[in-house]
Amino acid sequence: xxxxxxAAATYTREEADVRINAMxxxxxxxxxAGIHMLLKRKGxxxxxLVAVLLLMYASFVPSSSIAIPDDVKQRYNTIxxxxxxxxxxxxxxxxxxxxxxxxxLLSLVLLISTVQRTAQLMKARPDRVRGVRLAVxxxxxxxxxxxxxxxxxxxxxSFSRSAxxxxxxxxxxxxxxxxxxxxxxxxxxxxxxxxYSTLSVENESILLTEGxxxxxxxxGGGGGEMRTGGxxxxxxxxxxxxxxxxxxxxxAIDDVRTPAAIVETSGDGVVQRAPVHINAGLAFQGRKVxxxxxxxxxxxxxxxxxxxxxxxxxxxRIAALKNGKHRDYLELQxxxxxxxxxxxxxxxxxxESVPRIELRCxxxxxxxxxxxxxxxxxxxxxxYTVTFPDMREWVQLDIADTTGPGIVAFGALIGLCxxxxxxxxYRKNIRIRWDHGLDGPCIVEGNAEYFTxxxxxxxxxxxHVLLTEAAETPAVRTPRKSVHREDPS
Amino acid sequence: xxxxxxxxxxxxxxxxxxxxxxxxxxxxxxxxxxxLFPVLATVLLFQIVAFGGRWYAxxxxxxxAWQHAILFSTLLTMSFLFFAVVRNTHWRVxxxxxxxxxxxxxxxxxxxxxxxxxxxxxxxxxxxxxHASSAALGQAAFLTAASASxxxxxxxxxxxxxxxxxxxxELSIRAMIASVLFWGGMIIAGALWADDAWGRYxxxxxxxxxxxxxxxxxxxxxxxxxxxxxxxxAVLASxxxxxxxxxxxxxxxxxxxxQTIHWYGR
Numbered sequence: 001x002x003x004x005x006x007a008a009a010t011y012t013r014e015e016a017d018v019r020i021n022a023m024x025x026x027x028x029x030x031x032x033a034g035i036h037m038l039l040k041r042k043g044x045x046x047x048x049l050v051a052v053l054l055l056m057y058a059s060f061v062p063s064s065s066i067a068i069p070d071d072v073k074q075r076y077n078t079i080x081x082x083x084x085x086x087x088x089x090x091x092x093x094x095x096x097x098x099x100x101x102x103x104x105l106l107s108l109v110l111l112i113s114t115v116q117r118t119a120q121l122m123k124a125r126p127d128r129v130r131g132v133r134l135a136v137x138x139x140x141x142x143x144x145x146x147x148x149x150x151x152x153x154x155x156x157x158s159f160s161r162s163a164x165x166x167x168x169x170x171x172x173x174x175x176x177x178x179x180x181x182x183x184x185x186x187x188x189x190x191x192x193x194x195x196y197s198t199l200s201v202e203n204e205s206i207l208l209t210e211g212x213x214x215x216x217x218x219x220g221g222g223g224g225e226m227r228t229g230g231x232x233x234x235x236x237x238x239x240x241x242x243x244x245x246x247x248x249x250x251x252a253i254d255d256v257r258t259p260a261a262i263v264e265t266s267g268d269g270v271v272q273r274a275p276v277h278i279n280a281g282l283a284f285q286g287r288k289v290x291x292x293x294x295x296x297x298x299x300x301x302x303x304x305x306x307x308x309x310x311x312x313x314x315x316x317r318i319a320a321l322k323n324g325k326h327r328d329y330l331e332l333q334x335x336x337x338x339x340x341x342x343x344x345x346x347x348x349x350x351x352e353s354v355p356r357i358e359l360r361c362x363x364x365x366x367x368x369x370x371x372x373x374x375x376x377x378x379x380x381x382x383x384y385t386v387t388f389p390d391m392r393e394w395v396q397l398d399i400a401d402t403t404g405p406g407i408v409a410f411g412a413l414i415g416l417c418x419x420x421x422x423x424x425x426y427r428k429n430i431r432i433r434w435d436h437g438l439d440g441p442c443i444v445e446g447n448a449e450y451f452t453x454x455x456x457x458x459x460x461x462x463x464h465v466l467l468t469e470a471a472e473t474p475a476v477r478t479p480r481k482s483v484h485r486e487d488p489s
Numbered sequence: 490x491x492x493x494x495x496x497x498x499x500x501x502x503x504x505x506x507x508x509x510x511x512x513x514x515x516x517x518x519x520x521x522x523x524x525l526f527p528v529l530a531t532v533l534l535f536q537i538v539a540f541g542g543r544w545y546a547x548x549x550x551x552x553x554a555w556q557h558a559i560l561f562s563t564l565l566t567m568s569f570l571f572f573a574v575v576r577n578t579h580w581r582v583x584x585x586x587x588x589x590x591x592x593x594x595x596x597x598x599x600x601x602x603x604x605x606x607x608x609x610x611x612x613x614x615x616x617x618x619x620h621a622s623s624a625a626l627g628q629a630a631f632l633t634a635a636s637a638s639x640x641x642x643x644x645x646x647x648x649x650x651x652x653x654x655x656x657x658x659e660l661s662i663r664a665m666i667a668s669v670l671f672w673g674g675m676i677i678a679g680a681l682w683a684d685d686a687w688g689r690y691x692x693x694x695x696x697x698x699x700x701x702x703x704x705x706x707x708x709x710x711x712x713x714x715x716x717x718x719x720x721x722x723a724v725l726a727s728x729x730x731x732x733x734x735x736x737x738x739x740x741x742x743x744x745x746x747x748q749t750i751h752w753y754g755r
Binding site: 040042044048049052055056058197203258277278279280281288290399408409413415416419423450451452454 | 688708716
């Protein structure tokens with residue numbers, strides 16, 4: 001006999017099956033009740049409240065600078081430089097599993113509610129009111145007046161007549177219910193579009209020093225190859241190549257000065273020089289190159305070991321001191337020596353523009369040593385020779401490829417159309433009755449899906465119009481205020 | 490030119506105060522035609538001339554600096570109410586407080602005028618017109634909703650408007666739907682512009698977060714209205730006023746205290 005132990009109790013296989021089934025059933029019912037609760041408007045309000053609190057918390061998260069990822073540092077001779085911007089510093093929070101889980105739940109609820117509501121609307125939507133014009137005696141001035149008013153207000157109407165009673169029923173706005181469905185569908189599409197965009201599109205940030213080039217390896221995708229020095233004209237003319245010629249912090253267009261990266265692009269045998277200034281990207285090889293927030297100075301560092309081997313010889317980006325502390329270092333002798341570097345004197349005014357590198361050497365078992373290295377000078381650090389011959393500017397260029405997913409724009413458009421529908425269309429019914437023949441009193445009544453007070457004023461206007469014909473018609477009774485309010489969901 | 494524009498702004502503030510008083514004590518057709526209508530038409534003319542003058546002088550839509558954005562949205566709200574007065578529909582339950590709010594806003598914007606600087610290169614895009622206009626329409630709708638809600642709150646405590654309380658609530662909700670629509674349009678236009686300018690739709694910038702937050706709060710307001718009848722009345726009316734204040738000032742305050750890439754017009 002097989003024995004199964006559950007929750008410290010021992011049951012036979014059959015008993016266990018019954019228990020497991022009961023547990024599954026309970027879990028299923030709880031989940032169903034949870035989803036059912038969230039599908040109601042109160043549940044949606046609770047979800048919205050969570051989203052609001054989340055965003056409020058996010059907006060008070062202290063902003064920090066963006067650290068450049070390790071792989072980028074490795075590729076671009078960067079040992080610790082940081083792109084100083086708080087713009088995107090909140091983004092990591094929104095990539096956390098909790099937030100992604102919440103957005104997934106929101107999407108699920110939106111999806112189910114959209115499907116459910118569509119099904120409800122299709123099922124519950126009343127038959128279209130058809131005008132039975134043949135049965136109407138439009139020759140009668142009272143009925144003609146009513147129908148003319150209804151037509152003017154774009155109501156669809158039907159006409160019924162019994163032995164004594166005559167009734168005109170009219171309705172409009174039945175498509176309004178689809179407005180909220182369309183809106184939620186649009187919202188869902190936006191979330192799907194953003195997810196697709198995040199997952200499928202590869203955007204890339206590159207750090208280029210003046211004179212450096214970047215070669216796009218894959219068209220339309222990410223991944224590129226860095227080239228130090230060289231010019232576009234010397235490169236193979238059919239290879240897409242982006243070269244930073246100059247960075248101008250006071251580039252002028254129409255007398256307005258703005259930072260701009262002057263780049264040279266080459267590909268398909270054409271070499272072009274163009275500025276990439278803030279907020280105005282440059283279309284290049286099916287992608288767009290934007291000027292990113294990162295910018296700084298890149299000193300040329302040349303280090304030779306005691307045997308005469310060149311250890312470093314490149315433009316490298318290093319971070320400035322922060323709170324008097326070094327943030328970047330090079331490791332020599334397999335980590336035995338740490339050579340800290342900080343760049344100073346790179347202001348834009350003449351007095352500030354005296355570039356120098358502050359060196360600090362730390363070695364196990366020996367006291368720390370520091371010195372300042374001016375541009376063009378050489379310094380002996382232990383047995384190593386450090387030279388600082390040149391310096392150039394570097395900028396962050398963002399290569400974006402977001403042209404594909406127009407899904408976001410489409411979803412947003414659909415959502416807005418849904419809101420417009422919801423704003424202008426909601427179901428309204430009007431009934432005009434003569435219970436004792438056309439010579440008897442006329443009763444005007446109606447109800448609206450919501451905004452009943454405003455509708456009641458419209459009904460009064462309608463009644464007023466009928467009253468203008470009162471001279472020709474029998475007494476028209478004041479409309480009764482209908483307080484019936486359907487749940488628009 | 491600047492003196493003339495300041496005169497028009499401050500004159501608008503005074504005339505809006507007059508409109509508020511006339512609308513509060515409006516009594517019958519004669520009062521509307523003889524007093525209220527001409528004053529309202531004059532103040533709108535002032536605002537249109539100031540708006541056109543700024544556009545002519547600067548060469549771009551005057552909706553970049555926060556003062557100009559406030560004046561633009563005030564102009565839109567009051568133009569809408571002007572047509573409501575002309576058509577004689579529901580204006581009595583919005584105009585008094587709307588004119589009062591507009592008076593304060595014009596006074597504030599008029600006392601701290603913004604310079605008409607050349608448009609930064611970064612803003613030279615067709616999207617500016619779509620984005621700024623949607624924002625101004627959204628602000629105008631928030632102002633309309635808050636004005637109706639203020640009248641609702643007044644009606645709860647007083648006699649004069651008590652009969653119209655439920656109408657004001659519905660008008661406020663309709664205006665709130667319009668604000669969700671236009672504010673959503675502003676966010677979307679901004680996202681599309683950001684894609685064009687920065688290569689991404691959304692960057693979690695503090696200003697972007699707060700504009701989304703205000704939109705979500707407006708959506709929450711609507712859901713609360715339809716879901717909980719117990720919240721009808723003072724709670725939702727106060728919420729509409731808070732939302733208007735948030736839409737007016739939150740983005741400006743956030744830009745002062747947070748580093749943001751949306752630094753224009755500060």
